[in-house]
Amino acid sequence: MDKSSVQQLAPWLNSGQTLCLLGSSGAGKSTLTNTLTNANQQTGAIREDDSRGRHTTTHRSMHFCVSGACIIDAPGLRTLRPDGGDDSINTAFEDIGYWAAQCQFRNCHHESEPGCAVREHCDPDRIFNYHKLLRDLHRTQQTPLERINERSRWKAIIKSVRNKRE
Ligand SMILES: Nc1nc2c(ncn2[C@@H]2O[C@H](COP(=O)(O)OP(=O)(O)OP(=O)(O)O)[C@@H](O)[C@H]2O)c(=O)[nH]1
Ligand SMILES: [Mg+2]
Ligand SMILES: [Zn+2]
Numbered sequence: 001m002d003k004s005s006v007q008q009l010a011p012w013l014n015s016g017q018t019l020c021l022l023g024s025s026g027a028g029k030s031t032l033t034n035t036l037t038n039a040n041q042q043t044g045a046i047r048e049d050d051s052r053g054r055h056t057t058t059h060r061s062m063h064f065c066v067s068g069a070c071i072i073d074a075p076g077l078r079t080l081r082p083d084g085g086d087d088s089i090n091t092a093f094e095d096i097g098y099w100a101a102q103c104q105f106r107n108c109h110h111e112s113e114p115g116c117a118v119r120e121h122c123d124p125d126r127i128f129n130y131h132k133l134l135r136d137l138h139r140t141q142q143t144p145l146e147r148i149n150e151r152s153r154w155k156a157i158i159k160s161v162r163n164k165r166e
Pocket of ligand 2: 029030031042043056057073074075076
């Protein structure tokens with residue numbers, strides 16, 4: 001790990017301060033812990049197909065940094081449950097709402113529809129994040145049975161795409 005990038009954390013590393021590392025698996029939480037302390041936390045390789053981690057860390061543990069702070073290494077977050085509803089997402093993505101009003105179709109999903117003002121004016125990464133948060137929210141609003149049904153529907157789709165490729 002690049003020691004100079006770690007220096008940016010210096011303001012939070014004084015004696016008496018406690019840091020808790022949160023992030024998806026493979027983000028580098030344990031690597032950071034090892035860099036800042038004398039810990040020897042196991043770190044894991046990243047999966048090649050989707051560049052995610054493998055949930056190497058399974059327990060929370062606390063370590064002392066050389067500088068005196070405490071740092072808590074934690075397992076990677078598996079899911080993020082957005083608080084609030086569509087409203088809070090729409091407030092955070094006001095620009096998308098603004099341009100959506102000018103899309104050719106009122107029910108435009110800003111995916112591949114013609115005349116989409118959102119895709120014309122907004123950053124693709126931002127649209128991606130917007131869709132991802134809406135999907136996360138939608139998932140938390142499903143019943144367990146709906147979730148299972150949707151998962152098997154997707155499994156079937158992925159399988160048929162794979163079969164076509166082979
Ligand atoms: N290039 C680079 N690789 C890093 C950096 N930090 C971590 N890695 C690599 O990313 C991989 C995953 O790092 P970990 O520290 O195990 O990630 P983690 O967040 O603890 O993951 P979980 O324990 O699975 O939640 C390892 O192969 C690290 O060597 C970094 O700053 N730069
Ligand atoms: Mg870890
Ligand atoms: Zn649109």
